[in-house]
Amino acid sequence: MSDAHPLIYRHRLVARLTHWVWAFCLFFLLLSGLNIFNAHPALYIGEQSGFEFDNDILRIGAEQSADGTVTGYTEIFGAKFDTTGVLGVSEERGQLRNRAFPDWATIPSFRSLATARVVHFFFAWIFAAVFLIWLISSLFNGHIRRDILPTPAEIKTVPQSIWDHLRLRLHHDGKNNVLQKLAYAGVLLILFPLIILTGLTMSPSMDAAWPWLLDIFGGRQTARTLHFLAMFLLVLFFVVHIAMVVLAGPINELRSMITGWYRTKSEPQP
Amino acid sequence: MILSRRQLLRSSGLLAAAIPLSGCKLFDPWLGTGHPVHDTLARANGLTYEVQDWLKGDALAPEFTQSDIRQGMRPNGSLDPQGSDYLLLKAQDFRNYRLQVSGLVDKPLSLSLTDLQSMPSRTQITRHDCVEGWSCIAKWTGTPLSLVLDAAGVKADANFVVFRCFDTLGGGLSGPLPYYESIDMRDARHPQTILAYGMNDAALPVPNGAPLRVRVERQLGYKMAKYISGIELVANFADIGGAGSYWADVGYDWYAGI
Numbered sequence: 001m002s003d004a005h006p007l008i009y010r011h012r013l014v015a016r017l018t019h020w021v022w023a024f025c026l027f028f029l030l031l032s033g034l035n036i037f038n039a040h041p042a043l044y045i046g047e048q049s050g051f052e053f054d055n056d057i058l059r060i061g062a063e064q065s066a067d068g069t070v071t072g073y074t075e076i077f078g079a080k081f082d083t084t085g086v087l088g089v090s091e092e093r094g095q096l097r098n099r100a101f102p103d104w105a106t107i108p109s110f111r112s113l114a115t116a117r118v119v120h121f122f123f124a125w126i127f128a129a130v131f132l133i134w135l136i137s138s139l140f141n142g143h144i145r146r147d148i149l150p151t152p153a154e155i156k157t158v159p160q161s162i163w164d165h166l167r168l169r170l171h172h173d174g175k176n177n178v179l180q181k182l183a184y185a186g187v188l189l190i191l192f193p194l195i196i197l198t199g200l201t202m203s204p205s206m207d208a209a210w211p212w213l214l215d216i217f218g219g220r221q222t223a224r225t226l227h228f229l230a231m232f233l234l235v236l237f238f239v240v241h242i243a244m245v246v247l248a249g250p251i252n253e254l255r256s257m258i259t260g261w262y263r264t265k266s267e268p269q270p
Numbered sequence: 271m272i273l274s275r276r277q278l279l280r281s282s283g284l285l286a287a288a289i290p291l292s293g294c295k296l297f298d299p300w301l302g303t304g305h306p307v308h309d310t311l312a313r314a315n316g317l318t319y320e321v322q323d324w325l326k327g328d329a330l331a332p333e334f335t336q337s338d339i340r341q342g343m344r345p346n347g348s349l350d351p352q353g354s355d356y357l358l359l360k361a362q363d364f365r366n367y368r369l370q371v372s373g374l375v376d377k378p379l380s381l382s383l384t385d386l387q388s389m390p391s392r393t394q395i396t397r398h399d400c401v402e403g404w405s406c407i408a409k410w411t412g413t414p415l416s417l418v419l420d421a422a423g424v425k426a427d428a429n430f431v432v433f434r435c436f437d438t439l440g441g442g443l444s445g446p447l448p449y450y451e452s453i454d455m456r457d458a459r460h461p462q463t464i465l466a467y468g469m470n471d472a473a474l475p476v477p478n479g480a481p482l483r484v485r486v487e488r489q490l491g492y493k494m495a496k497y498i499s500g501i502e503l504v505a506n507f508a509d510i511g512g513a514g515s516y517w518a519d520v521g522y523d524w525y526a527g528i
Binding site: 031036037039040042044047048050051052053103104105106107108109110112113114115117118119121122125200202203204205206207208209210211220221224 | 311314522
């Protein structure tokens with residue numbers, strides 16, 4: 001029994017620590033970020049926000065009809081949806097209020113740009129500093145090469161791996177499969193740097209210090225839109241990530257991310 | 271140490287249940303100004319200030335071209351001050367306006383708009399970034415603040431330039447409070463920091479701060495005080511009461527480089 005299901009040391013201390021620090025930081029960054037967004041709930045393309053011309057791609061708002069009823073709406077690329085109750089108009093302390101994201105999705109729950117910025121920038125510092133530590137150590141200890149970047153041979157197995165996942169035939173050999181590698185590479189090597197750099201591009205002082213930020217992202221308002229998009233993709237990743245942990249055996253998965261030790265399952269013999 | 275299955279289930283279950291049940295009101299009690307948790311988090315702004323100061327040095331904010339001015343300059347905050355002193359000046363087209371320069375200077379000044387306009391001017395097309403998240407590009411013309419400071423002679427112990435304003439904001443028990451702002455000497459002497467009297471090739475309009483506002487191009491809009499009545503040089507904020515800015519007094523960061 002124990003030979004067929006050996007415990008292996010799957011996650012190093014650096015990976016485990018950074019994982020939980022990021023999870024903690026991203027929780028506060030997301031919810032304080034949505035409160036900041038509520039101060040001006042529209043996203044634009046370019047350097048500036050169009051008030052006398054049209055360059056917004058997303059807008060969340062509230063409007064009052066002739067009979068006095070207030071509806072919340074979300075407009076994406078010109079397509080308008082009624083999102084009353086969640087986006088645009090939602091209940092706050094028992095009363096319907098005009099607010100883009102609802103109180104249960106923001107920190108603080110009440111509207112406070114000043115407080116949300118205090119929370120956001122505190123956790124942004126920790127998030128970015130830990131990312132830098134992780135990136136440097138993972139480049140040197142082979143973590144990125146071994147566990148995150150897929151080899152060309154692995155890339156060829158993507159269709160097979162998708163088919164396996166669809167049938168929930170999950171491997172438990174303690175190694176990342178090609179879809180895991182691609183997901184983690186997307187998060188760690190694309191979305192994390194993207195969300196940090198687009199955040200910095202919104203800073204007028206950073207635009208003076210590093211003007212190339214505006215060039216690579218195509219202007220401050222595009223950077224703000226990309227910052228929001230990266231957030232959305234990270235939330236999407238989180239949903240899939242939690243679903244896969246549950247499907248793969250939450251106790252074993254959680255234990256390996258806390259203690260490092262993971263119990264493998266041998267493949268069924270043919 | 272390996273957590274038992276039961277311990278793990280119990281702790282993760284509790285955590286997972288607590289958050290959606292209480293919503294994010296859970297954190298509200300810790301986040302009021304003055305609470306140790308809030309004030310600890312807010313200290314990150316000091317780090318941002320130090321690091322950005324080191325990274326940017328005296329680098330210029332990006333400047334844009336005439337074709338980037340695609341709309342009028344969106345005004346925010348006070349749009350039409352109602353103080354009697356301001357209304358009188360406005361009725362006389364600001365002919366009797368005087369900018370008072372006081373505090374830690376060798377020679378206090380009282381400058382008319384004509385005095386300021388006869389000094390060398392600087393024109394720049396820059397992007398105004400509001401703390402709310404929006405941006406707007408406009409052309410600004412004014413007197414470099416450094417020239418005014420040199421004319422007054424800044425004493426060695428002055429660390430901040432405080433802008434006194436005609437407008438008031440807010441309500442509450444004490445009623446509306448006068449707007450004021452302050453910047454450090456590095457920003458004050460930065461070449462793009464100007465006392466603007468012109469906008470988009472015309473006189474500065476009232477909603478944008480007539481007759482005089484400051485441009486601090488490497489910080490957010492709320493640092494760029496409008497309706498300036500005087501500038502005062504101080505060693506520290508204890509001299510003026512408050513945290514150095516109307517918005518800092520209500521919980522915003524004094525340094526707004528991000």
